[in-house]
Amino acid sequence: MTAKILLTGATGYIASHTWLALLEAGFEVVGVDNFSNSSPEVLKRLERLSGRPPVFERADVCDEAALEAVFAAHKPAAVVHFAAFKAVGESTAMPLAYYRNNLGGLINTCETMKRHGCARMVFSSSATVYGAPRPQDLPLREDAALSAVNPYGATKLMGETILRDLGAAEPDWQTACLRYFNPVGAHESGLIGEDPRGIPNNLMPYVAQVAVGRRAELQVFGNDYETPDGTGVRDYIHVVDLAEGHVAALRYLLAGGESLTVNLGTGQGYSVLDLVRAYEAASGRPIPYRIAPRRAGDAAACWADPALAREKLGWSTRYDLARMCQDSWRWQHMNPRGYEQA
């Protein structure tokens, strides 16, 4: 019998791509979301892509009774916990909402899992737990120094701590903490992709909206960093590669693997201007930009050493920056206003 996997935050950007990858890998999947930061339209797109209606429960991971009912009905073998607010700037303005939702939701999910004898979790963590790395810290290995530079990052760091302490207390509990670097791109169909609400915080979706004509120009947050062209360098990873990393982590845990924490990145850094040029080539559209002041809290450069994920999970990335931009552009061009237009 194939294992049933429960995804929290299931209609979000990374979760929806993981959902599809899990179905294609032969898993049964049940998705849970409260649509606080995603669209029900994702469910229709997943049905078109997978050829069957997705199994979905609308619920808030902070709602004990609702989550209890979901576990009682579906009895998952493992959970991939995506549900969290994830905007760095917003977290600084609304720390309590972030702590309540991100940590309260994780704790409620873990308690519900324990009541139902479900002891395998893949946890959506982030490279933000490395704080603002110095040049000598790169490429980042999993044993690098950790620090929280904003409440969002603090909820990821605390989430990892909660899961580590739970694993120490419960011998049968095993977790894979996945530290995402910079997820970008979209499924090759162009039917699912990144659809941030309001003004995009992140570079790629902002560039995509400039290319499609929703935004006039990109602000480049500083060009005086100690990097090859002075603009910020990041490790962009295709969201489909990232989804496959979750499939590999689940297979690892379900085969009896011990708890681990791994980076999910390519190991290759690209600057803001590298990405702008790649997007212009992929879209055939100009990306007007102007140099603006640095954004508070930004590091000059950040990229992964992905060796541990390759060694432990047998996973590595397949797609390059050109493909990331091509797939992002196809999604954005087919869905100029994201899922809203549907």
Ligand code: WQD
């Ligand atoms: C990338 C580069 C900016 C926007 C954040 C979170 C991290 C994770 C990924 C959730 C930087 C520059 C950006 C713009 C710009 N999120 N930039 N103009 O900051 O590396 O990581 O998103 O898990 O936790 O911290 O990603 O895409 O915001 O920025 O010049 O309009 O693009 O300065 O150098 P970041 P980003």
